[in-house]
Amino acid sequence: MDRIDLHTHSTASDGSNTPEKLPFLAKDAGLSAVALTDHDTVAGLDAFLSACQKVEIEGVSGIEISSRWHFPGEVHVLGYFVNPADRGFLKRLEFLQNARSDRNGEMIRKLQSLGIDITLAEWQREAGGEIVGRPHLARLLIEKGVCRDMGEAFGKYIGTDGVAFVPKEKLTTVEAVRFIREFSAAPVLAHPGLLKLDTGTLRDFLVELKDNGLAGVECIHSDHNEKMTVKLLELAVRLGLAPTGGSDFHGTPKPRVRLGIPEVPGRYLEGLKQSFSGQLERGF
Ligand SMILES: [Zn+2]
Ligand SMILES: [Zn+2]
Structure with a gap:
């Protein structure tokens, strides 16, 4: 079977492999296509796509918002077939990232007010890339001896119930779907x-998103059990989503999640392309 992986992260967000390396790993894993879907950034896509050409694997440009x-x-x-050179798209992404960096400053101020010796610059250095996320902050807290492990860092300080937690400024899901659509990509x-919704609520949610331009549903994922996968495949077919x-x-x-596992058939990428171009023809 032709196998693909449409959901991966690189060092441009919170992954540990560079965008240049991922296509090589995907080729080694026997995949015919791979998508890079970093969190809120397309910074890795140019390097990723040219490495895909080099190893002769189909590269899909993506993002995860x-x-x-x-x-x-x-x-x-997820947004597929994004154009990393679209200036309007980059500008809007930058706006989202700025909202994130204000939040980071506020979290650092909260940690400082608890007597912890820490700065935003240290956090940025720890992250080393464009995305400065909470896992990087947790690592820094461990390095400084404030916490023993990730569990303590998140549980006590920076998880949703932690004393230094600040919620993110975020788009609503409908806004995110429309945002991806606006730049001619497939949401x-x-x-x-992972949303842990009952079937009725999930179906209503998918219908609402489809009305706003949703093109597909990620049915196969490393955190979905078989029952969930089957349920989602049924829902996707019934609602006309890829x-x-x-x-x-x-x-x-x-470390538990491996590239190309669980197996995803190559025809899913063709299906997404078809359903997306069908929507475009209908004027979405
Ligand atoms: Zn992801
Ligand atoms: Zn995710």
Whole structure:
């Protein structure tokens, strides 16, 4: 079977492999296509796509945007076939990233007010890339001897119940879907199984997103069990959404997750392209 992976992260966000290296790993894993879907950034795409050409694997340009909806937790929306050279798109992304950096400053101020010797510059240095995320901050807190491990860093300080936690300024999920659409890319709801919604609520949510331009649903994902995968595949067919899938490979930050696992059939990429171009023809 022709196998693909439509969900991976590089050092441009919170993965441990460079965008140049991922296509080589994907080729080694026997995949015919791989997508790079870093959190809120397309900074890795140029390097990723040229490495894909070099190893002769189909590279899909993507992004994963964080959003919020009426239930707790983040809702992630994948965007496929984004154009990393689109200036308008980059400008809007920059705006989202600025909202994130204000939040980071506020978290640092909270930690300082608890008597912890820490600065935003140290956090940025620890991150080393464009995305400065909480896992990097947790690592810094461990290095400084403030916490023993990630669990303590998140539980006590920077997780949603932590004393230094500051919520993110985020788009709503409908806004994220429209944002991706606006720049002629295909929005796909990421790992819906993690939302822990009952079937009725999930169906209504998907219908609402489809009305706003959603093209597909990530049915296969490393955090979905078989029951969830089957349920999502059924829902996708019933609602006329393209099923997609990917590992959500991060490298060392998520050592359990391997590139290309669970297996995703290559025809899903063709299906997404078709359903997306069909929507474009209908004037979405
Ligand atoms: Zn995600
Ligand atoms: Zn992801």
